[in-house]
Amino acid sequence: MSEQKNNNPRQTAVDALINWAKTGWGYYTMRDAVDNYLESCGANRPSIGGEETILAHRKIAANRLAIDCIYALSKDEQSKVDRELEGIAGTLPKHGCGIKR
Incomplete structure (x- = not known):
């Protein structure tokens, strides 16, 4: 990719997904970019619906990337991207992994 890394998490995730799908390289970079986008767009925010709502928001955001x-x-x-995004979106983020009192 000739473009410099931009500050738009969505475009960064899209670019990383396209690069990974076409070359097979940059898997962890792609996962990090997608996770960053899901966090930045608010898909991981806790809400009244609990885990099901978070997963639904993550799937909607992942579909936007696809x-x-x-x-x-x-x-x-595209099938490769769809399968990978389904796996990423279907996994809850690990928040609060520290010691709880």
């Missing part, structure tokens, strides 16, 4: 990747990917690459 849609943003469509223009650049083949059908097989």
Whole structure:
């Protein structure tokens, strides 16, 4: 990619997903970018619905990323991105891993 890293978490995640799908390289960079986007867009915010609501918000945000990747990917690459995003979105973030009193 010739672009410099920008400050837009969504675009950074899309670029990382496209690069990973096309080259197979940068898996952890892609995961970090997607997780950063999910955090920045508020998908991980606790709410009244509990874990189910957080997972639903994460899936909606991940679907937005998948849609943003469509223009650049083949059908097989898009399927690869869809499967990976489903796995990432279906995993709750680890908040508060410290010692609880």
